[in-house]
Amino acid sequence: MPYEKELAAAKKAVTLAARLCQKVQKALLQSDVHSKSDKSPVTVADYGSQALVSFILERELPSESFSLVAEEDSGDLRKESGQDTLNRITELVNDTLASEGSNSFSTLTTDDVLVAIDSGKSEGGSVGRHWVLDPIDGTKGFVRGDQYAIALALLHEGKIVLGVLACPNLPLASIGSNQQHSSSNEVGCLFFAKVGDGTYMQALGGSTQTRVHVCDIDNPEEASFFESFEAAHSLHDLSSSIAEVKLGVKAPPVRIDSQAKYGALSRGDGAIYLRFPHRGYREKIWDHAAGSIVVTEAGGIAMDAAGNPLDFSKGKFLDVVSGIIVTNQKLMPSLLTAVKEALNEKASSL
Numbered sequence: 001m002p003y004e005k006e007l008a009a010a011k012k013a014v015t016l017a018a019r020l021c022q023k024v025q026k027a028l029l030q031s032d033v034h035s036k037s038d039k040s041p042v043t044v045a046d047y048g049s050q051a052l053v054s055f056i057l058e059r060e061l062p063s064e065s066f067s068l069v070a071e072e073d074s075g076d077l078r079k080e081s082g083q084d085t086l087n088r089i090t091e092l093v094n095d096t097l098a099s100e101g102s103n104s105f106s107t108l109t110t111d112d113v114l115v116a117i118d119s120g121k122s123e124g125g126s127v128g129r130h131w132v133l134d135p136i137d138g139t140k141g142f143v144r145g146d147q148y149a150i151a152l153a154l155l156h157e158g159k160i161v162l163g164v165l166a167c168p169n170l171p172l173a174s175i176g177s178n179q180q181h182s183s184s185n186e187v188g189c190l191f192f193a194k195v196g197d198g199t200y201m202q203a204l205g206g207s208t209q210t211r212v213h214v215c216d217i218d219n220p221e222e223a224s225f226f227e228s229f230e231a232a233h234s235l236h237d238l239s240s241s242i243a244e245v246k247l248g249v250k251a252p253p254v255r256i257d258s259q260a261k262y263g264a265l266s267r268g269d270g271a272i273y274l275r276f277p278h279r280g281y282r283e284k285i286w287d288h289a290a291g292s293i294v295v296t297e298a299g300g301i302a303m304d305a306a307g308n309p310l311d312f313s314k315g316k317f318l319d320v321v322s323g324i325i326v327t328n329q330k331l332m333p334s335l336l337t338a339v340k341e342a343l344n345e346k347a348s349s350l
């Protein structure tokens, strides 16, 4: 089966990275959180997760040439002021590798960790194979104690061919706004998909996998929709005018951080995901690569707001018209019409 060993390696890498993140989130220290040059937060867990995934993929797939497009880089850790943070990351990575229980484990030095993080400097593109990683997607959610995801995908000749999404805080039971209160409060989901093979979910650290599908609602009034938790990341007013005013969605928006939204959508917790960043923001491929294959292999469609397919082959940026919309096959035509109308009204009111 194509991409079988790549999927196994990706699941292993992401599961270990999730273990590291859970440990850090439980005992997050003020000193673990830093600001990047664009003022967005980064924590020891973002770096630790990136180092671990990079190290595990290279170790598990030694015969393949390795290219990784990932969010973080080691610039700040190489400065004098980054030494304590680098030591803490190295300790976290080594503790997590030791907990894996494999005999082949050797202790990584701070230099090994820097090299592993910087393996993520590839630019991607339409030729060959590139791993695409967001070591923690939804860092703001992670710091708040809420939802986040470790998102890893494989880009082959410009197409996403597999994706793995670990969502350590996502309940195993549905989180849709129409759901009855569930008796289970177990959290931690691993979603994975391979092109042509469907999408599966298992408990993080578990082994029983279930095939998942997007919901098959065709009446928008019965639908519910997801959007970013952070109003700075997506225009909530625009989503409301599309979903509630144009489509007649009755349920309130479900606002959660990260690509956990794609995971939840892939198992039918809600029907629509709307994302309209503020003007001037450029999307990155690692924020959508894993999520998009998880949702499309579950029967959904992800497009930009003009109805173009998402093109991951142009380097680290994902250029889209106005925003990203995701739903099932039946709702997409009316969603596209509603989006077009709302965007036209917005433009004429400016």
Ligand SMILES: Nc1ncnc2c1ncn2[C@@H]1O[C@H](COP(=O)(O)OS(=O)(=O)O)[C@@H](OP(=O)(O)O)[C@H]1O
Binding pocket: 040, 071, 134, 136, 137, 138, 139, 140, 141, 227, 228, 229, 230, 231, 232, 233, 234, 256, 257, 258, 259, 277, 278, 281, 284, 287
């Ligand atoms: N201004 C702005 N507009 C749009 N998107 C932005 C913006 N700033 C950041 N980001 C990216 O959003 C990623 C988190 O996305 P979400 O929207 O899913 O999370 S959240 O609900 O807003 O917390 C977040 O991913 P991480 O950095 O991996 O957390 C960013 O890549």
Ligand SMILES: [Mg+2]
Binding pocket: 040, 041, 071, 139
């Ligand atoms: Mg970030």
Ligand SMILES: [Mg+2]
Binding pocket: 134, 136, 137, 138, 286, 287
């Ligand atoms: Mg992200």
Ligand SMILES: [Mg+2]
Binding pocket: 046, 071, 134, 135, 136, 137, 138, 139
């Ligand atoms: Mg991130």
